[in-house]
Amino acid sequence: MILAGGLGTRLGAKHSAAPKAMVEVNGRPFIDHQLSLLHSKGINNIVLCLGHRAEQIIEFVGDGGRFGLAVEYALDDIDKKKLVGTGGAVLKASKLTGSPFAVLYGDSYLDIDYLPMMQAFEQSHKAALISVYRNKNHGVPSNMQVEDGQVMAYDKMKPGANMEHIDYGLSIFSEGAFSRFLPGQSFDLSEVVQDLIKQNLLGAYETAVPFHEVGTEQGINELETYLQKKQITP
Numbered sequence: 001m002i003l004a005g006g007l008g009t010r011l012g013a014k015h016s017a018a019p020k021a022m023v024e025v026n027g028r029p030f031i032d033h034q035l036s037l038l039h040s041k042g043i044n045n046i047v048l049c050l051g052h053r054a055e056q057i058i059e060f061v062g063d064g065g066r067f068g069l070a071v072e073y074a075l076d077d078i079d080k081k082k083l084v085g086t087g088g089a090v091l092k093a094s095k096l097t098g099s100p101f102a103v104l105y106g107d108s109y110l111d112i113d114y115l116p117m118m119q120a121f122e123q124s125h126k127a128a129l130i131s132v133y134r135n136k137n138h139g140v141p142s143n144m145q146v147e148d149g150q151v152m153a154y155d156k157m158k159p160g161a162n163m164e165h166i167d168y169g170l171s172i173f174s175e176g177a178f179s180r181f182l183p184g185q186s187f188d189l190s191e192v193v194q195d196l197i198k199q200n201l202l203g204a205y206e207t208a209v210p211f212h213e214v215g216t217e218q219g220i221n222e223l224e225t226y227l228q229k230k231q232i233t234p
Helices: 030-040 054-061 085-097 115-124 189-198 217-232
Strands: 002-004 045-050 070-075 101-105 128-134 144-147 150-154 165-173 202-206
Touching (some): 002 085, 045 085, 070 085, 115 128, 144 202
Parallel strands (some): 002 045, 002 101, 128 202
Antiparallel strands (some): 101 165, 128 165
């Protein structure tokens, strides 16, 4: 499941005509790179959660066949102004994925092996597993406390002294992780995460592979450089 319904406000006027997923990266829409990567990692089925300018993404991606994928869509009711937030969007789309399911942000390029994380989730016996990267406040403030493979605390607004990790951008959820919430209810995915932390039901999967994103102009430039180097590496 890919959450690609954001407005892309951090990118400014230069990219305002397109959703973040369609931002050009090395001459191709970002989602082209993202879907191609997922296919190369063995992913076969995708649900795209869309909102802002969804028609541009649907027209480009279609049924996903040219990426070697089967792609379905879950859309926000923008015209009816019934925005359900990231959590509500995930809960709605979960009817298409079944359980468990993985959630990826629509502006993230995560060049890792995905199967080991799914295996770690199955072995964790947790309601959810979130990928983490130990940055020790390098680049951006660390906002997650991780101990013995479990998330103990997560706070983007007031990071604590014991926090050395950040959310890497990929999570795996069981259907039970959303048991407190109702279909159509508006809520943020962070509310689900905080609920699971309180119940000791959120596992952590640590990766040492740096992540890339297109949420900022700097992020786009860094991803372009990374992809150019990746292309010429034997």
